[in-house]
Amino acid sequence: MTDKPAISVQDLTKDFRVGLRGVKLRAVDHLTLSIPRGQVYGLLGPNGCGKSTTLKIVLGLVPATSGSFTLLGHDSASPEARARIGFLPEAPYFHRFLTGRELVRYCARLSGVAADRVDAATDEALELASMTEAGNRRVGTYSKGMLQRIGLAQAVVHDPELIVLDEPTAGVDPVGSAAIGKMIQAMRQRGKTIVLCSHLLGQVEQVCDRIAVMDRGRLVLEGHIDEVLAQRAVHQISVEGLTPAARQAAEEALSRHGAHVLKVDHPRQTLEDLFRRLVTGSRD
Amino acid sequence: MFSRIFWIARVTFLEALRQRFLAFLLLLAAAFILGSVPLRSIDFGHGELKFLADLGFGALFLFGSILAVVLPSQLLYGEIDNRTALTLLAKPVGRGEFLLGKFFGSWAVLGVFTFALTALIGIILLVREPDVVARAMALQVVPPEVSVLGLFEHALLQWLRLGIIVSVALLVGSLAQTFLYTVVVGSMAVLASQLVWIAQDTLANPEAVLSTVMRGALWLTTRIFPNLQGYNIGETLVLGQSTVLPGTVSSLSLSAAVYLVVILFLACTAFRRREI
Ligand SMILES: Nc1ncnc2c1ncn2[C@@H]1O[C@H](COP(=O)(O)OP(=O)(O)O)[C@@H](O)[C@H]1O
Numbered sequence: 218m219t220d221k222p223a224i225s226v227q228d229l230t231k232d233f234r235v236g237l238r239g240v241k242l243r244a245v246d247h248l249t250l251s252i253p254r255g256q257v258y259g260l261l262g263p264n265g266c267g268k269s270t271t272l273k274i275v276l277g278l279v280p281a282t283s284g285s286f287t288l289l290g291h292d293s294a295s296p297e298a299r300a301r302i303g304f305l306p307e308a309p310y311f312h313r314f315l316t317g318r319e320l321v322r323y324c325a326r327l328s329g330v331a332a333d334r335v336d337a338a339t340d341e342a343l344e345l346a347s348m349t350e351a352g353n354r355r356v357g358t359y360s361k362g363m364l365q366r367i368g369l370a371q372a373v374v375h376d377p378e379l380i381v382l383d384e385p386t387a388g389v390d391p392v393g394s395a396a397i398g399k400m401i402q403a404m405r406q407r408g409k410t411i412v413l414c415s416h417l418l419g420q421v422e423q424v425c426d427r428i429a430v431m432d433r434g435r436l437v438l439e440g441h442i443d444e445v446l447a448q449r450a451v452h453q454i455s456v457e458g459l460t461p462a463a464r465q466a467a468e469e470a471l472s473r474h475g476a477h478v479l480k481v482d483h484p485r486q487t488l489e490d491l492f493r494r495l496v497t498g499s500r501d
Numbered sequence: 502m503f504s505r506i507f508w509i510a511r512v513t514f515l516e517a518l519r520q521r522f523l524a525f526l527l528l529l530a531a532a533f534i535l536g537s538v539p540l541r542s543i544d545f546g547h548g549e550l551k552f553l554a555d556l557g558f559g560a561l562f563l564f565g566s567i568l569a570v571v572l573p574s575q576l577l578y579g580e581i582d583n584r585t586a587l588t589l590l591a592k593p594v595g596r597g598e599f600l601l602g603k604f605f606g607s608w609a610v611l612g613v614f615t616f617a618l619t620a621l622i623g624i625i626l627l628v629r630e631p632d633v634v635a636r637a638m639a640l641q642v643v644p645p646e647v648s649v650l651g652l653f654e655h656a657l658l659q660w661l662r663l664g665i666i667v668s669v670a671l672l673v674g675s676l677a678q679t680f681l682y683t684v685v686v687g688s689m690a691v692l693a694s695q696l697v698w699i700a701q702d703t704l705a706n707p708e709a710v711l712s713t714v715m716r717g718a719l720w721l722t723t724r725i726f727p728n729l730q731g732y733n734i735g736e737t738l739v740l741g742q743s744t745v746l747p748g749t750v751s752s753l754s755l756s757a758a759v760y761l762v763v764i765l766f767l768a769c770t771a772f773r774r775r776e777i
């Protein structure tokens with residue numbers, strides 16, 4: 218069982234009919250993909266390339282036009298498979314009239330958490346998402362970051378094996394995004410499989426083991442993050458106190474071994490690092 | 502399965518209450534009924550109770566129908582537009598369970614509405630009863646009598662009738678793409694069901710001259726649409742002025758139950774095919 222991929226998609230195609238004349242719009246184009254278990258898998262691509270549609274098809278929410286797929290080795294429609302997954306849809310809105318805690322409890326019940334475990338599971342999920350305090354407020358009053366976090370809490374309350382997160386950091390400030398990144402890593406450490414759609418490439422690079430890149434419904438790249446990113450032919454050396462004389466000597470020494478310097482410049486810190494050093498955190 | 506339907510229904514109920522739509526319509530209907538109580542001074546004599554009952558049941562019917570069409574449509578589209586339906590249906594929740602949860606949640610809200618208004622109507626009738634009876638005695642006509650059991654039976658029938666409307670709204674909502682369309686088509690279906698008795702009467706009238714096509718169309722209408730007018734027997738039940746045939750209430754309830762099951766089955770089937 219466990220050697221079966223978490224999600225397997227074979228030659229999947231999805232056409233939407235749009236407009237009154239029913240013009241076909243191909244959202245997913247002969248996609249074949251296999252997402253292994255126990256890893257964080259990044260699904261990347263520009264807006265409208267078919268990431269969300271693919272996930273919705275796999276979760277049994279939208280019918281496919283053609284192709285086949287399995288979820289944890291089962292048919293997606295089967296309740297066994299769906300009881301073992303957690304899903305955070307993109308731009309989530311939840312029942313605005315419930316409090317965060319009520320919402321998570323509700324989701325726990327629907328996901329089949331045993332009645333005597335519901336309270337404990339709810340507390341744990343709220344804790345994981347740092348929503349314990351805000352849990353008593355109505356969801357309608359939440360900020361975007363809190364909505365994503367309560368979404369995360371409802372997705373993990375039943376301790377699923379596979380967690381699918383569709384743009385969990387959209388519209389969230391960098392500190393909040395970093396917090397979500399930490400939650401993803403915490404869940405990975407518990408042996409969960411996580412599928413992450415995100416436009417925060419920096420974060421994807423940090424947390425994902427494998428990535429797939431889609432463009433216009435097609436798969437354009439797939440592989441282990443280190444493999445796809447490494448430029449094996451080039452090396453980088455960081456040096457302090459490099460005088461012009463030292464630089465020249467170094468270049469001469471290198472050229473004697475047939476190596477040559479391509480580029481010398483100052484490393485630059487990321488805006489994200491700078492931002493996170495300057496500010497303390499959001500008030501959520 | 503039943504526990505999931507129960508939880509969805511419960512949250513639906515809670516959401517509807519917190520949206521205050523129920524409170525608004527309830528207050529409106531109550532204000533309508535109470536506001537018309539002073540009109541009785543135009544002197545309906547011993548017909549006063551009949552006037553009050555007609556008015557109360559009319560308000561119950563009108564505002565109840567509005568609530569029964571708008572509430573489930575709003576709750577269904579709210580969930581689909583806000584994508585909460587996506588979150589729920591990705592869980593081990595069947596489409597049918599989801600829709601039935603919406604149905605029972607909305608129906609419970611209508612139960613609150615029906616029984617609260619019935620209680621109000623009952624109180625008004627009981628308060629006015631001694632006066633009216635005294636007047637009828639003076640005129641030596643048979644005094645009307647308010648039947649509490651009748652009130653209860655009537656409320657039950659109205660609740661069932663509103664349940665049918667809720668299920669029709671959910672059926673339309675499962676097929677349609679927009680909230681407005683659902684409300685419009687749902688209201689037309691209710692209106693049609695309200696007028697079905699005309700078709701039934703025409704068919705039953707031996708003197709009516711009808712072409713075969715017309716006859717067929719009328720017959721089809723009476724088969725498709727439930728005759729909702731048939732549930733308006735409040736006056737008979739509550740004031741007992743003409744006798745209700747024994748078994749009327751149970752046969753009406755039974756036919757309502759059959760309609761409910763059939764319409765809900767169709768709604769679930771339609772909802773299963775819907776793209777969320
Ligand atoms: N329900 C729908 N009806 C019509 N077109 C849709 C629908 N859902 C998505 N699309 C289209 O399918 C394409 C892929 O969308 P989506 O999967 O949401 O992209 P992504 O999540 O990668 O940004 C887009 O062009 C979008 O407009």
Ligand SMILES: [Mg+2]
Nearest residue numbers: 268269307383
């Ligand atoms: Mg998307």
